[in-house]
Amino acid sequence: MSDANLNDAFESESVEDELDIVEAADEDQADAADEIAGEAAEDEAVHVEDEDEAVAEDADGDAEESAEDDETAEAEATADETEEEAEPAAPVDPVAALREELRTLPGEWYVIHTYAGYEKRVKANLEQRAVSLNVEDFIYQAEVPEEEIVQIKGGERKNVKQNKLPGYVLVRMDLTNESWGVVRNTPGVTGFVGNAYDPYPLTLDEIVKMLAPEAEEKAAREAAEAEGK
Template sequence: MSTPENEIESPEIGDETPEATQPETAAPEAAPEPVDPVAQLRAELRRLPGEWYVIHSYAGYENKVKTNLETRVQNLDVGDYIFQVEVPIEEVTEIKNGQPKKVNRKVLPGYILVRMELNDESWSAVRNTPGVTGFVGMTSRPSPLTIKEVVQFLMPRAEVRKAEAAKAAAAAGESVEAAIAASSNLVEVDFEVGESVTVMDGPFATLPASISEVNTEQRKVKVLVSIFGRETPVELGFNQVEKL
């Protein structure tokens, strides 16, 4: 019996059915690169008007001079030429009397940074500010700082270390957080080679000594203690000596 022409033949058992397509799995997104604060500050500085100059003052009077200059800018109405006055500071951990202590320290003792457009009016306003002894550079035409120099002074060194540590860790595929934490543990030590101290602990307590080595990583100093008329090297912790 013949099959009608308009009848659809069913597929044979051996025929293959098309496989269902599986949805493609999206590739995991790459972790964002850590923000480089140094590059960020550099870009910001390039957008600001004026250039940065350094003025000299007396050590210890930097903040007073900053206030004096900002007041003169308002009184003399030279805000169109003098834009910003900065006394760069950084937070460091110093070892004083064997104990760590966070302190704010001036990056450039005796100097102030001024962002300004240099002309006769702005030069006179700055130069005649009480406490200012002059511009750094040529007296009549001081040279501005480079962007690299400004970043070096305005960006706290701790932040620079963190940025460098993060960049190195990212390149090596290591933990950025751990690298930043390690870079933050650096300590500024208030001990110097050749400095006289008093031993506060151990068998040589109360004896005067002279520092011959400072080991910041191990938080130790090597001192020379006079015993029976001879200088003997002794290794002590930061908390075992005290400055005279």
């Protein structure tokens, strides 16, 4: 074989060898790439799994904290309710309550003279006449102020009520010619205190002072009944 043919054969074998080497290298690179891609995919899957676990742990932690907060809030609310129930109600001042009630009532309070010992009879007559003469819209209320005193009879102490203002009756009314005439002409009435034809009303302080003893006695009686129950 000539040198030229040898050279051609050698070159041909060299080219084939190089091609085999390149193909092998390409296969190795492909395998390496596949291996790298597989590892990357596995790493990514592991990373995603780790993230999911972290999110789940955070969610569980938030849920536990929320539950703890709810339990704490409920416990505090229960404690507040218990404290409120434990606190006794503040006693109501009967005189202050009376003043507030009188402040909101319609009409003015006037004082009328009566025959001695006729106070309660005048009160009853006046209430009856207000209805029969259709003046309930002007004459609202009649009161005989009383107070409780202690009397000793036969060596025994007794609590009795007596008129605080003997010979007088209190009337809450709107003063008009008609209402004035009904009161003035009630049997047992001798007239209004003050100007006979234009009487002046009592102040709030004056009427509270007159009716306060009854309000205090009523409050004390109701408190005693409540304790007895």
